[in-house]
Amino acid sequence: MSPRLKLRDIAFFERPVQFARPFRFGAVTISAAPQLFVRAEIEVEGRGTAVGASAELLVPKWFDKRPELSPAQTVDGLRRSLEIARGLYLAQTGFQTAFGLHAACIGDQVAACAKENIPPLAAAYGPAEIDKAVLDALLRGVATNFFDGMAGNAAGIDARLSPDLSDGDITRFLVLANQHRSERVAIRHTVGLDDKIEGDGGVADPRENFGARYFKLKLGGDPEADTARLVQIGGQLATLPYGYSVTLDGNEQYGDLSALEVLVDRLERDSALRPITGRLQYIEQPLPRDITQRTPLGALRRRDFIIDEADDSYDAWPTAYKLGYSGVSSKSCKGLYKSIVNAARMIARDMDGAECFVTGEDLTCQPGLALQQDLALGALLCLDHAERNGHHYVDGFGETPASEARAFAVAHPDIYADAGQGIRLNIHNGDLLTGSLNTLGFATAVHPDWSALHPLAQPRSQEQSA
Numbered sequence: 001m002s003p004r005l006k007l008r009d010i011a012f013f014e015r016p017v018q019f020a021r022p023f024r025f026g027a028v029t030i031s032a033a034p035q036l037f038v039r040a041e042i043e044v045e046g047r048g049t050a051v052g053a054s055a056e057l058l059v060p061k062w063f064d065k066r067p068e069l070s071p072a073q074t075v076d077g078l079r080r081s082l083e084i085a086r087g088l089y090l091a092q093t094g095f096q097t098a099f100g101l102h103a104a105c106i107g108d109q110v111a112a113c114a115k116e117n118i119p120p121l122a123a124a125y126g127p128a129e130i131d132k133a134v135l136d137a138l139l140r141g142v143a144t145n146f147f148d149g150m151a152g153n154a155a156g157i158d159a160r161l162s163p164d165l166s167d168g169d170i171t172r173f174l175v176l177a178n179q180h181r182s183e184r185v186a187i188r189h190t191v192g193l194d195d196k197i198e199g200d201g202g203v204a205d206p207r208e209n210f211g212a213r214y215f216k217l218k219l220g221g222d223p224e225a226d227t228a229r230l231v232q233i234g235g236q237l238a239t240l241p242y243g244y245s246v247t248l249d250g251n252e253q254y255g256d257l258s259a260l261e262v263l264v265d266r267l268e269r270d271s272a273l274r275p276i277t278g279r280l281q282y283i284e285q286p287l288p289r290d291i292t293q294r295t296p297l298g299a300l301r302r303r304d305f306i307i308d309e310a311d312d313s314y315d316a317w318p319t320a321y322k323l324g325y326s327g328v329s330s331k332s333c334k335g336l337y338k339s340i341v342n343a344a345r346m347i348a349r350d351m352d353g354a355e356c357f358v359t360g361e362d363l364t365c366q367p368g369l370a371l372q373q374d375l376a377l378g379a380l381l382c383l384d385h386a387e388r389n390g391h392h393y394v395d396g397f398g399e400t401p402a403s404e405a406r407a408f409a410v411a412h413p414d415i416y417a418d419a420g421q422g423i424r425l426n427i428h429n430g431d432l433l434t435g436s437l438n439t440l441g442f443a444t445a446v447h448p449d450w451s452a453l454h455p456l457a458q459p460r461s462q463e464q465s466a
Helices: 071-090 096-115 125-141 146-151 167-179 223-238 257-269 270-279 298-302 316-322 336-351 369-380 403-409
Strands: 005-025 028-044 047-055 186-190 215-220 243-249 281-286 305-308 327-329 357-360 386-387 416-418 422-424 430-433
Touching: 005 096, 005 125, 028 071, 028 125, 028 430, 047 125, 047 369, 071 096, 071 125, 071 336, 096 125, 125 146, 146 167, 146 369, 167 336, 186 369, 215 223, 223 257, 223 270, 223 357, 257 270, 257 298, 298 336, 305 316, 316 336, 327 336, 336 357, 357 386, 369 386, 403 416, 403 422
Parallel strands: 186 215, 186 386, 215 243, 243 281, 281 305, 305 327, 327 357
Antiparallel strands: 005 028, 028 047, 186 430, 416 422
C-alpha cells in the first residue's frame, strides 16, 4: 500500500530573477519574474516527519493572458492561487496518500479561484507547487528516490480524477515508464520573438544554442509575419552541421482556424519553408484555450497539434483528442500528477491503435529545484527532448547565493558545471543527463537556503497592481 501522510505546515517564499535578455512570447515581453519556493512539512504515518521543497517562476501573462490584466495582476493571481491552495490543503487533517490529498483539494481549489476570477490554469498552479514539495517530503520520509518511488506508486496515484482509465492502467504505466526512463533528455532551444536570428548570437550560433538539435520557434499570430520569420530562421538552421528538428509554439496567438489554415498552407506549399516544414514535429497551442476546447481541427488534423495552455483540467486532453489534437504538454507548473495521468492515457490509446504523445515544454524552470524536478518528470515520461529555455534567458543561477549554487553543482555534477563564468547547466552534446536525479527525495540532494529568501509577497488588489 502507498504510504499515508498528513500536512503539518506549508510555507511560501520568493526570490527575484532578472533575465539576461528579454523574452517575448505571444503579446508580452518579460525581463524579470519572481521565483516561488515552497517548503512543506509532513508527518508520514508510522515514520515521523519530513520536509520537502519545490520551486517555479511566477511568470506573468502565461497562466492568465486576459488583455485587461497587467503583468503584475497575473502574478498576483498566482500568489492568490497559492494562498487558497494552502488553506485547502492544511484543512485536510487526516492521513491520506499524496495523490489523495491532491484529489481531495483540486475541485474546491478551481471553484474557489473561479469566485475570485482566477482561471483554471492559474488555479492549478497552487496545488501543482504544493504537490511537488509534498512528494519531495514523502520520498525523503520513506527513504527512496523519485524513480523507485513512482515505480512503486508511493504517491498513491489512482483513476478517481480520470474515469477513462483504471487504477491498473496507471500502475502499469508507472512500472513500464520507470523501466524505460530517459537517461538523457535533449534540450530544445527556444527562439523567442525578440531573439536574434542571424550571425553572432543567432539561432545557429553554438554559443547560444549549446549544440541543441531541437528548436522551439515562437509564433506571433500573423501568418504573413510568421512565415517571413520562419523563412529567415530556416535559412540559419539549414547551416547547422548536423540534423535538427523543429516545433512551433503559437501561445494562443492565432485567433481562429482560418488564420491557422493560412499558416499551415504556407508551411506545406512554400519551398522557402522546407528547412522548417521538413523538420517539423508538431505545432503547439496555436488557438486561444477557450476556442481550442470547442473547435474541431477538421482538415488541419493532418498535421500534429498539441495543447498546452488549454490543458487546464483532467478532462482537457480527452476533449482535445476528440477535436483532432495529437498530444499534450507536460509541465510541472500545471501539475505532475496530471502529466502522469495523461501519459498513462497515451499508452492506453496507443494500445488501441491511436498515435498520441506527451511533450516536454518549459516556461518556468530555473537551475536548481525547478529544473531538476521537471527534468525528472520528463525522464519518467520517457521524453527524448524537452524545452529548456531557463539557461538561455537567465544568467546561470541568477540571484541565487553563490553557496547555494555551488551546493547544487557539487551534488549534481552531471547537470551543472563552472567553466569560468559561474555555475551553469552542463549540457553534453545537446543533452542533459539525469543520473544524479536518482537521489533521496524528489530529484534533488539540495534544498534552497531558506534564510536567503523573502516571504511570498501578499497579493494586491487589481486596482493596486494595475
